[in-house]
Structure formats: C-alpha cells, structure tokens
Amino acid sequence: MKYKEATRRIKELAGIMKDTDMEEIEYSGDKITVGVKKYTREAEEGASDKKIEKETPDKNEKRTETVEVFSHSVGIYKDIVSSSKKRQIKKGRKVKKGEKLGEIETMNITKEITSPAGGIISNKMVKNGEPVEYGQKLFEVEKSV
Amino acid sequence: MFKKILIANRGEIALRIIRACKELGIKTVVIHSQVDGDSFSTRNADESICVGADPASESYLNMANIVSAAQISGADAIHPGYGFLSENSHFAEICETCGISFIGPSKEAILNMGDKACAREIMDREGVPIVPGSRDTINRVEKAAKIAKKTGYPVILKAVAGGGGKGMRIVRNEEELRKVFPAAQNEAKKAFSKGGIYIEKYLENPRHIEFQIAADKDGNVLYFPERECSIQRKHQKLIEESPSPAVSSKLRRRMGKAAVRAARAIKYVTVGTVEFLLDSDDNFYFMEMNTRIQVEHPISEEVTGVDLVKKQITLAAGEEISNKRLEPLGHAIECRINAEDYENNFMPSAGLISVFNLPGGPGIRIDTAVHAGYEIPAFYDSMIAKLISHGSNRKEAIARMKRALEEFEIGGIKSTIGFHRKVMENKNFLKGKVNTHFLQDEMGYK
Numbered sequence: 001m002k003y004k005e006a007t008r009r010i011k012e013l014a015g016i017m018k019d020t021d022m023e024e025i026e027y028s029g030d031k032i033t034v035g036v037k038k039y040t041r042e043a044e045e046g047a048s049d050k051k052i053e054k055e056t057p058d059k060n061e062k063r064t065e066t067v068e069v070f071s072h073s074v075g076i077y078k079d080i081v082s083s084s085k086k087r088q089i090k091k092g093r094k095v096k097k098g099e100k101l102g103e104i105e106t107m108n109i110t111k112e113i114t115s116p117a118g119g120i121i122s123n124k125m126v127k128n129g130e131p132v133e134y135g136q137k138l139f140e141v142e143k144s145v
Numbered sequence: 146m147f148k149k150i151l152i153a154n155r156g157e158i159a160l161r162i163i164r165a166c167k168e169l170g171i172k173t174v175v176i177h178s179q180v181d182g183d184s185f186s187t188r189n190a191d192e193s194i195c196v197g198a199d200p201a202s203e204s205y206l207n208m209a210n211i212v213s214a215a216q217i218s219g220a221d222a223i224h225p226g227y228g229f230l231s232e233n234s235h236f237a238e239i240c241e242t243c244g245i246s247f248i249g250p251s252k253e254a255i256l257n258m259g260d261k262a263c264a265r266e267i268m269d270r271e272g273v274p275i276v277p278g279s280r281d282t283i284n285r286v287e288k289a290a291k292i293a294k295k296t297g298y299p300v301i302l303k304a305v306a307g308g309g310g311k312g313m314r315i316v317r318n319e320e321e322l323r324k325v326f327p328a329a330q331n332e333a334k335k336a337f338s339k340g341g342i343y344i345e346k347y348l349e350n351p352r353h354i355e356f357q358i359a360a361d362k363d364g365n366v367l368y369f370p371e372r373e374c375s376i377q378r379k380h381q382k383l384i385e386e387s388p389s390p391a392v393s394s395k396l397r398r399r400m401g402k403a404a405v406r407a408a409r410a411i412k413y414v415t416v417g418t419v420e421f422l423l424d425s426d427d428n429f430y431f432m433e434m435n436t437r438i439q440v441e442h443p444i445s446e447e448v449t450g451v452d453l454v455k456k457q458i459t460l461a462a463g464e465e466i467s468n469k470r471l472e473p474l475g476h477a478i479e480c481r482i483n484a485e486d487y488e489n490n491f492m493p494s495a496g497l498i499s500v501f502n503l504p505g506g507p508g509i510r511i512d513t514a515v516h517a518g519y520e521i522p523a524f525y526d527s528m529i530a531k532l533i534s535h536g537s538n539r540k541e542a543i544a545r546m547k548r549a550l551e552e553f554e555i556g557g558i559k560s561t562i563g564f565h566r567k568v569m570e571n572k573n574f575l576k577g578k579v580n581t582h583f584l585q586d587e588m589g590y591k
Contacts, residue, residue, distance in 0.1 A: 131217035
C-alpha cells in the first residue's frame with residue numbers, strides 16, 4: 001500500500017538529512033511525493049501524531065485540534081446509508097463525540113466507527129466499499145479547544 | 146493452481162513462502178503487525194495488509210482480521226507457515242468455511258495429532274511403534290511392577306496430571322520401584338491434587354529423529370531422508386542435520402515406512418513431519434507429528450533437491466505424488482542463529498542490528514529476513530537466521546559450516562553464532578555421537 005512506501009521513503013530521507021546540513025528534502029516518485037523538514041521548536045509546536053493543535057496569533061480566533069480516526073479491523077468500509085443528506089458523513093459535517101461515522105465489515109460482522117471527539121470532519125480518507133487495513137487513517141475531525 | 150496466496154506469518158518463513166510463490170507464478174499478500182510494516186517480507190510481497198497491533202495475539206493470531214484480509218485481497222489460499230496458526234484446527238476450519246484453501250492438512254488431521262493421547266492411540270492401532278508403558282492410571286504398586294516387568298527396566302513414573310518434573314521418577318529395578326512408587330504418588334497428589342501415575346519405558350539417551358513426508362489426496366505418501374534433531378535446549382532444536390549419522394539405510398527404510406503408515410492413518414495431505422525417539426539398539430518410538438512445514442525443512446531440500454514449500458503448495462492444489470522415497474545426496478546441517486546471549490542462559494537480545502555480514506561460498510545457504518539496521522522487535526521469537534551448509538559428505542558439510550560461522554558477523558545484539566562454533570569443535574559432535582542430553586552432558590548447560 002502507498003503509505004508504506006511513503007514511510008520507507010521518509011525514513012530514507014531522514015537518514016540522508018541526518019548526515020548532511022540540509023534543512024529540507026523532498027522525494028517525488030511515480031506514485032508518491034514525500035518531504036522531510038529538519039526538527040525545530042516551531043515545527044514541534046505545530047505537529048504531533050494524533051492530535052494536531054493549530055495556534056493563531058489572534059486571541060479572538062478559535063484554537064483547534066485535529067483528531068485522527070483509525071481503523072481497528074480489516075475489512076470493507078461502508079458509509080452510513082441514509083436518505084437524509086444531513087446524516088451523511090462528509091467533509092465539513094459537524095459531528096458529536098461518539099457519533100457513528102461509518103462501519104467496517106469483517107467476515108460478515110459489522111463494527112461501527114465512532115467519532116472520538118465532537119467537532120467538524122475536516123477530512124474523509126475512505127470511500128464506501130473500499131477495503132481497509134488495521135491502523136489505516138479514515139477521518140480527521142477538527143475539534144475546538 | 147492457486148492465483149493468489151495470503152501468507153499468515155512473518156520473518157524468514159514469510160519470505161521463504163513468497164520466494165516459492167514467485168517461482169510458481171502465484172501472487173502474494175503478506176499480513177503484518179504494525180511494527181512489521183516495513184519488513185523485508187512486506188517489501189517483497191505483491192501486497193501487504195496490516196492486521197493488528199504488535200502483540201501476536203492481536204495480529205498474527207487474529208483469525209477474523211487474517212481471513213478478512215484474504216477476502217478483501219481476493220486470495221484463494223492461506224499459507225500459515227510455522228508457529229502462530231499453522232496447527233490450529235479451528236483456523237483451518239474457518240478457512241474452509243469461507244471457501245479459502247488452507248495450505249496444510251485437514252482440520253481432523255490437525256486435531257488428531259494435536260491431542261497427544263489420541264495420536265498415541267492411533268499410531269498404536271496402525272502398528273507404528275510407541276514408547277511401551279501403561280495406557281491407564283496405575284494406583285497399586287503390584288500393577289506397576291507387573292507393567293514395568295513387561296516393558297523392561299528402566300522405566301519412568303509420570304504424574305497423569307503432570308508437568309515440571311513433579312511426581313517423575315526414573316526406576317531401574319523392581320526393588321527401587323516398590324520403594325519410590327508411594328512417594329511418587331504422594332508427590333503427584335500434592336502437586337496436582339491427583340495421585341494418578343502412569344509408567345513408560347525410560348529411554349536413556351535417545352536421539353530425536355524425524356521424517357519429512359509429503360502426501361497427496363489419493364493417499365500416496367513419500368518419505369524423505371531422516372533429520373537428526375537431537376541437539377536441543379528445552380525441546381527447542383538448535384542444530385539439525387540430514388541424514389543422521391546413526392541411521393543406516395536399512396533403518397531408514399524401516400522408520401520411513403512407519404512414518405508413511407502414520408501419515409496414511411490420518412489421511413494426511415501436503416507436507417508434515419513424523420517425530421521419533423531412537424535408542425542405541427535401533428528401537429524407535431513415535432513421539433508426535435507436526436502438521437506443518439518445519440523450521441528445519443531446508444536441510445531436507447538440500448539433500449534431495451526438492452523444494453518443500455513449492456511441493457506443499459502444489460500438493461494442496463491437488464498435485465499427485467509419483468515416487469515413494471528419496472535417497473540423500475550428500476549431507477546438510479542447519480544452525481539456528483538466534484538473537485540470544487548463549488553465555489547468559491540464552492537470554493533473548495532484542496535491539497538494533499548494526500552489523501550483519503553474511504557468509505557465502507560453495508554449499509552455503511542462508512534463510513533470513515533481517516539486515517543491518519533492522520531492529521528486532523521484542524514481541525516475537527528470537528530466531529533471526531538459518532545457516533545451512535551442504536557438502537558431499539558430513540565432513541565437508543561440517544567444514545563448510547565452520548568456515549561460514551567464522552565469516553558470519555552480527556553486531557549490535559548478542560547471537561548464538563559463538564555457541565554453534567563451539568559445537569562444531571566438539572569431539573563427540575564430530576563423531577556423530579549426539580543425543581537429546583547433548584547440551585547438558587557435552588556443553589555443560591542446564
């Protein structure tokens with residue numbers, strides 16, 4: 001799968017950068033483009049693996065945190081079937097904590113995927129009927145903090 | 146023939162199966178845990194699917210996610226390798242129910258051989274020799290004496306509910322038996338709350354001799370030259386060789402035929418191994434049957450030229466067997482290289498491998514999935530490589546193994562290379578005089 005190649009390339013780039021003075025490096029292949037930037041304090045404040053906080057200088061603006069939703073099984077991803085457009089889970093939709101986002105069918109057993117936080121869906125990385133593996137990122141939810 | 150095989154394993158055996166599939170023109174899907182995502186086997190397979198978190202119980206033993214991975218990838222067969230789910234009859238059954246071929250024997254064969262008492266009973270019925278002894282629990286010393294006389298001394302008294310040596314007694318004559326029987330009963334009662342004792346003939350210094358077999362769906366069974374696997378530590382094999390220095394061609398035929406009877410008795414299909422104990426008088430006794438491909442299969446491949454993993458796949462797909470037995474061509478030895486500190490009670494040594502320089506040259510084969518820069522996860526077993534030497538005779542195979550062990554460099558972690566170098570210098574090993582107590586008697590290990 002593509003993200004594995006990306007992980008491998010990132011590791012390679014990190015290795016190259018470690019031995020040189022380069023601050024930033026990018027790789028472009030047939031299928032993927034990945035880049036690595038050297039660690040700085042500013043970079044650390046802006047990124048962490050599962051929760052990404054975005055700080056703005058304006059105190060009146062809201063601070064948000066990105067919560068990532070991963071697959072905990074292997075199977076076929078299914079969107080929520082609903083005639084109501086309001087219920088459909090898509091980018092920009094507001095969700096509550098614990099709300100069902102979709103489901104994964106593993107050997108005829110369906111497991112619900114629920115939102116770990118209330119917020120707005122900022123990214124949906126999976127389509128209805130798509131096979132998913134364990135640990136695959138499915139959604140990003142933008143949570144106000 | 147299968148079009149796509151899912152490999153439900155990791156490490157060197159996953160890679161070994163990928164290689165066989167490539168040569169057969171079969172596509173591969175390898176499953177992996179999160180920590181194994183960027184391994185040599187995932188890079189070499191056509192597809193890879195993460196099935197769970199790092200502990201084996203959540204990934205390599207996660208039947209639902211593994212079968213689901215086969216379904217979503219469109220695999221028509223699953224190869225379980227060794228360990229993990231390879232001898233799990235329930236898994237074989239699930240595969241069958243889902244219309245996926247399990248590359249191994251039937252669930253019934255796995256079940257029958259997994260139950261040691263049941264396996265013993267089947268073998269006895271089919272005329273495969275088993276260690277003589279009592280079939281049922283013995284409560285009276287008179288009965289014990291009668292059975293011991295029939296089987297011949299020495300005998301071993303074992304607790305029915307036993308384990309860990311509790312209630313176990315080696316007895317060399319009747320007088321001793323009458324003296325220790327009540328004590329063994331008491332000890333068994335105290336340790337397991339059951340005083341049940343059974344008697345078996347005690348084999349003084351047996352060899353572990355096993356026979357690789359291959360069987361088709363029509364009941365044709367082929368046996369390979371035996372493997373000598375006596376050098377073990379706590380029932381874990383460390384060095385194997387084929388053929389055994391203790392087995393003549395006449396004995397090979399006798400034991401091979403018994404192995405064939407064992408396989409036929411349970412309608413065995415694909416490849417498997419029948420394990421025997423051999424005493425110094427050429428008496429052999431059925432120990433157990435392994436219903437999978439084994440770690441030490443390469444030595445059989447080296448002395449016969451048969452690719453056992455390809456054979457296993459083609460037999461599962463319905464291929465027939467045409468020959469009955471194979472004679473050994475030369476001699477092969479395998480040393481299991483483990484990430485362990487052999488000078489410190491074989492303690493596992495996880496961590497980053499900084500140096501990994503492989504030996505080579507004539508007659509040397511290495512089956513491994515690790516490399517320099519590889520970090521050994523703490524979740525799985527400690528075997529990192531299998532070093533196999535092949536020569537025209539035992540002397541040449543040993544000479545090649547010795548120089549390959551000298552060439553082999555592993556840095557950053559502890560390994561058992563030094564242990565194998567010592568064994569290759571041992572006088573009794575060089576003479577072919579080994580038994581299952583070799584490590585204690587010859588090397589001074591507990």
